[in-house]
């Protein structure tokens with residue numbers, strides 16, 4: 106697909122078919138994640154690709170909406186503050202780096218004809234526990250289903266151009 110078409114095609118999908126995700130598509134998506142830029146190239150992120158039904162069920166239970174359980178794959182993006190570059194003021198950039206990698210993931214999935222949906226409305230501690238990360242420095246930042254859409258996205262609504270950009 107042409108790049109700008111991918112940007113338009115990517116929408117949040119909130120219901121999935123049980124069709125498996127092709128291995129080649131997953132490979133391409135993981136490579137796109139690996140390409141993501143990070144501050145000082147520290148790459149303080151790790152993506153957990155959860156296919157195992159029991160693990161998926163456990164992870165999906167941290168999110169209040171049941172549609173997440175319909176996806177054949179759930180992706181959990183984790184960040185690691187101890188690995189990340191910090192501003193002089195002291196705040197870690199780990200979640201920014203993980204967010205950029207996450208956007209590479211959703212755009213690559215769109216290119217592969219697969220649906221995703223950023224999910225941040227969950228307690229990080231519960232998500233970490235679901236993936237046995239509590240004793241590690243990895244902290245789940247975002248979740249997303251990955252699979253073929255079984256529903257249309259909600260209608261497209263965006264602010265006006267002049268509200269989101271200003272040419273000075």
Ligand SMILES: Cc1cc2nc3c(=O)[nH]c(=O)nc-3n(C[C@H](O)[C@H](O)[C@H](O)COP(=O)(O)O)c2cc1C
Pocket residue numbers: 115116117118222223224225226227258259
């Ligand atoms: C950082 C972030 C967090 C989000 N968290 C959730 C979420 O917890 N649940 C959900 O259903 N959608 C979530 N979304 C999806 C947004 O609601 C969605 O991107 C927005 O409404 C625009 O729709 P579109 O993605 O279909 O273009 C999130 C999106 C972003 C970027």
